[in-house]
Every structure is written in C-alpha cells, then in structure tokens.
Amino acid sequence: MQYFEDMTEGDVREFGEYTMTREEILEFANQYDPQPFHTDEEAAKESQFGGLIASGWHTASACMRMLVDNHLSESASAGARGIRELKWIRPVRPGDTLTCESEVIETDPGEGPVGTVTSRLTGFVDGEPVVQWTAEAMFEKREAE
Secondary structure, rough: OOOOHOOOOOEEEEEEEEEEOHHHHHHHHHHHHOOOHHHHHHHHHHHHOOOOOOOOHHHHHHHHHHHHHHHHEEEEEEEEEEEEEEEEEEOOOOEEEEEEEEEEEEEEOOOEEEEEEEEEEEEEEOEEEEEEEEEEEEEOOOOOO
C-alpha cells in the first residue's frame, strides 16, 4: 500500500498497455461524443483527420483505467480535487496501443488525514504523447490509519 508519504516530487511511474479497438471507439463515441470523425468511418475519411479517431474523452478514460489498475488500486487513494491543463495532443486510431506515465510534480501535506499529490499524466502511442493532464489527487497519510 502506497501512502501520501511514499510519493515525492520527481517520482515517475510508467504503466499499462491498452489497445483501442474500432468497435470500442464507435461504441464510446455513439454514446458520449457523437461527432462524425468518431462515429462514421466514411465521414471521418473526409475530415481533417483522414480516418476514424477515438474521442479524446475515450482516450483519457482508457488512461484513467490504467492509472487505477496500476497505481491507485495499490495506494491509499482518497479521490481527487480535480484536473487542469487537459490536452489532446494527437489523434488515437483503431489499433493504437496506449501506455501511460505519471510524474509527481508537487506534494502538499495540508492539514488533516490526507495530503495532495499533483501529478502530470501522459498517455503515449508509439512513444509519442497523445493526451496529458495535471491532477490534484488526495492520498491518505500513513499516520492517519
């Protein structure tokens, strides 16, 4: 179990691998982001993207799942205060495999039983960044047990 005290500025964690499928891209987009370049392969070919791409929200959600599976589920996570600086850097296409990296950029013990860890999460495809955000996550302190 990783607590607030176990996280320090500069810590980098690489994790996860998730391949985006055509079916998933279409399903997510049809439900949550029904723009033609996410839902219609023919229309997507005529768009600035030249083909079907995943919604940025889908890409971020896949990275969030990897974060939970590979870090938060093994920590004393207590939720988050929010995210900022969310950027969709490059389109993600069917068959692309995402990986993630999280870097701690600031820690604040604050008052009380939880501290705040500000981290920058970056999702990559073939080593190139595709999504990035900064999150202010809360973690229980060890002595608060």
